Amino acid sequence: MNNWLVYNSFLFAEDSGAELYILYWCLVGVIALCIPASIVSYHRCEKRARLIIDTPTSKVKGVFIGLNELKGHVVLTDHLISYLTDTPCCWYKYKIEEHYTRTRTTTDSEGNSKTETYSGWETVDSGGSRVPFELRDDTGRIRVNPAKAEIDGDESLEITRSRIDDIYYDKGPQQAISGSNGRRRFTESVLSSNEDIYILGSAGIRRDVAEYEIAFDKQDELYMISTRKEEEIQSKYTRGRLLSILGGLGCVIGLPFMLEFQVNIYPQALTISMISAPCFLILIMFLYVSLVFNGLVRIRERLIQAWSIIEIQLHRRYDLIPQLVASVKEYIQHESELHSAVAASRASKSPRGVLPGKSDVNRQVSVANAQTAALTQLVAVQEAYPELNASDLVGRLMTELSDTEDRIALAREFYNGSCGNYNSRTKRFPEVFFARMFGYKTASFYEIEEFHKTVPTVNLR
Amino acid sequence: MSGGYIALIVIGSIFGIIVLWLITMAIGTYNGLVQMNEGANNAFSDISVQYQRRYDLIPNLVESCKVYMAHESETLTGVVEARNQSYGALKALSKNPGDAEALMAFKGAESALGGMMGRLMAVSESYPELKANQNVSQLMNELGETEDAISMHRESFNNSVTQFNIFRQKFPQVFFASMFGFSKNRELLEFDTEVISKAPSVGQLFDS
Numbered sequence: 001m002n003n004w005l006v007y008n009s010f011l012f013a014e015d016s017g018a019e020l021y022i023l024y025w026c027l028v029g030v031i032a033l034c035i036p037a038s039i040v041s042y043h044r045c046e047k048r049a050r051l052i053i054d055t056p057t058s059k060v061k062g063v064f065i066g067l068n069e070l071k072g073h074v075v076l077t078d079h080l081i082s083y084l085t086d087t088p089c090c091w092y093k094y095k096i097e098e099h100y101t102r103t104r105t106t107t108d109s110e111g112n113s114k115t116e117t118y119s120g121w122e123t124v125d126s127g128g129s130r131v132p133f134e135l136r137d138d139t140g141r142i143r144v145n146p147a148k149a150e151i152d153g154d155e156s157l158e159i160t161r162s163r164i165d166d167i168y169y170d171k172g173p174q175q176a177i178s179g180s181n182g183r184r185r186f187t188e189s190v191l192s193s194n195e196d197i198y199i200l201g202s203a204g205i206r207r208d209v210a211e212y213e214i215a216f217d218k219q220d221e222l223y224m225i226s227t228r229k230e231e232e233i234q235s236k237y238t239r240g241r242l243l244s245i246l247g248g249l250g251c252v253i254g255l256p257f258m259l260e261f262q263v264n265i266y267p268q269a270l271t272i273s274m275i276s277a278p279c280f281l282i283l284i285m286f287l288y289v290s291l292v293f294n295g296l297v298r299i300r301e302r303l304i305q306a307w308s309i310i311e312i313q314l315h316r317r318y319d320l321i322p323q324l325v326a327s328v329k330e331y332i333q334h335e336s337e338l339h340s341a342v343a344a345s346r347a348s349k350s351p352r353g354v355l356p357g358k359s360d361v362n363r364q365v366s367v368a369n370a371q372t373a374a375l376t377q378l379v380a381v382q383e384a385y386p387e388l389n390a391s392d393l394v395g396r397l398m399t400e401l402s403d404t405e406d407r408i409a410l411a412r413e414f415y416n417g418s419c420g421n422y423n424s425r426t427k428r429f430p431e432v433f434f435a436r437m438f439g440y441k442t443a444s445f446y447e448i449e450e451f452h453k454t455v456p457t458v459n460l461r
Numbered sequence: 462m463s464g465g466y467i468a469l470i471v472i473g474s475i476f477g478i479i480v481l482w483l484i485t486m487a488i489g490t491y492n493g494l495v496q497m498n499e500g501a502n503n504a505f506s507d508i509s510v511q512y513q514r515r516y517d518l519i520p521n522l523v524e525s526c527k528v529y530m531a532h533e534s535e536t537l538t539g540v541v542e543a544r545n546q547s548y549g550a551l552k553a554l555s556k557n558p559g560d561a562e563a564l565m566a567f568k569g570a571e572s573a574l575g576g577m578m579g580r581l582m583a584v585s586e587s588y589p590e591l592k593a594n595q596n597v598s599q600l601m602n603e604l605g606e607t608e609d610a611i612s613m614h615r616e617s618f619n620n621s622v623t624q625f626n627i628f629r630q631k632f633p634q635v636f637f638a639s640m641f642g643f644s645k646n647r648e649l650l651e652f653d654t655e656v657i658s659k660a661p662s663v664g665q666l667f668d669s
Contacts, residue, residue: 065616210610325666
């Protein structure tokens with residue numbers, strides 16, 4: 001039996017053998033690594049594309065504890081200035097690269113030396129920072145804690161400067177790298193005030209107050225903040241999965257041929273490719289099926305969760321409103337009792353005039369008058385505007401009522417959005433087969449009954 | 462080395478890798494399920510914490526409002542009464558300026574009024590905004606926040622349960638879940654939909 005691994009170097013000339021040899025095997029290594037990398041990349045892209053499509057968008061006021069998709073703009077709350085451009089922001093990332101030209105001398109096996117030059121960019125400094133901020137849309141604001149988020153900001157700077165420019169040494173290191181050409185490239189991305197952003201992340205409860213905030217949750221499959229639109233991000237991932245498959249396939253087919261260049265392999269490269277390419281595709285198919293199945297599981301459970309959010313808001317209304325009404329009622333009663341008591345006693349007395357008589361009586365009277373004047377003022381305010389205090393509270397009550405109804409409406413909208421996504425997902429190919437097999441029924445939208453459509457009459461008497 | 466042995470080693474190691482992968486997967490599934498299950502239990506007890514907080518807080522706030530309202534009534538009507546008394550005494554005095562008893566009565570009434578006014582002034586000056594409606598307004602704030610906190614913790618529990626349910630049914634966890642005793646989905650919070658769906662009638666609430 002022959003050894004099936006035989007070294008064969010007839011393709012490479014003696015004098016450049018060593019270098020080309022290293023380069024060749026590096027290339028083979030890279031191509032070999034690309035294969036698992038493409039599988040991972042495909043999985044990631046497919047999963048994310050699904051997640052973004054399947055999650056309906058929420059309004060800030062309708063945010064609930066769980067995975068939310070929000071759109072709005074940035075409101076800066078904490079202080080942060082970007083390094084290169086001094087822009088007030090909540091996140092920045094910068095990089096400084098320096099251009100170099102270096103020489104390399106190689107000696108081959110015959111003792112001949114060759115000098116060649118190569119150039120490129122080397123990163124000499126990089127960094128970034130992030131602070132909490134708020135996302136605002138037309139229904140309100142919510143705090144966002146960007147720690148551990150994937151942030152994709154707009155590039156605010158990309159310039160190349162030379163040593164005579166201020167920024168070269170102002171922002172860059174004082175020392176040059178070896179072979180420096182005196183040119184540096186400065187790039188920076190920021191998330192600044194009023195930027196339109198897209199967030200996919202979990203809402204949790206803030207530690208300090210009973211309010212929502214968007215923050216990293218370790219159960220999250222994705223926490224991203226991006227200045228791109230949802231459609232753009234989606235298409236990035238759908239393209240990404242196609243590219244991963246094609247790239248991986250290319251590597252799988254190409255690798256045996258590359259190996260064959262240097263190494264005598266058994267069986268033939270063509271045969272290996274013809275076996276490994278379908279294997280690769282089968283693996284991709286396997287991943288695809290598991291992602292489809294898992295996607296269905298997720299979208300169904302999230303739909304059930306969306307329905308429960310409505311119920312929670314209904315319960316909140318059920319508990320809160322009677323308590324608020326009772327408070328206001330108590331106060332109105334208190335106020336009116338007070339007013340009638342004061343009005344009754346005020347009606348019978350008139351504190352005017354100075355009585356003739358002894359001076360201490362006069363003095364007493366003027367003191368009494370002064371005190372009375374002060375009291376009269378106090379009482380007059382309450383009497384002149386008897387509704388003023390109670391109306392503040394009734395105003396509060398009305399605001400709370402409308403806010404409560406808003407939240408219920410938003411929860412219902414979110415449920416309908418989830419329904420729509422669920423139904424379209426379960427009717428799509430290939431999910432439709434799985435849906436039938438595993439009993440995923442069509443979900444029904446939240447719809448109102450006929451009598452609710454009549455316009456209510458406002459009768460204030 | 463013959464090709465046969467090599468093939469055997471390759472196949473054996475592939476098999477070994479698969480078994481190792483399955484074991485790792487099983488352990489990961491078990492740990493994940495246990496962790497999420499406990500997370501959901503934790504979130505459930507957090508709701509009870511909120512109920513307890515509401516139970517303890519709200520009655521006290523309501524009492525404070527009532528006490529302040531009563532105090533306000535007392536103080537104001539007390540002042541008005543003292544003023545009335547003072548005028549009665551003044552009128553009596555003006556009819557009989559020389560009457561010592563009338564003068565004593567007037568002085569007494571005046572100092573009583575002074576005392577009452579002093580109290581009212583002190584309260585209004587130290588707490589110019591502290592009128593009963595501020596208290597009730599604060600009560601309404603607290604009521605709103607308390608209910609918000611309860612809602613949020615209910616949502617949090619439902620979310621924990623949803624995460625558990627998703628994890629349990631996903632591939633590949635679905636194969637191991639039953640083995641470890643997690644064969645059913647957990648349930649989200651149950652509410653009496655009939656009861657809570659009705660919009661409260663503010664009119665009726667005011668009348669009752």
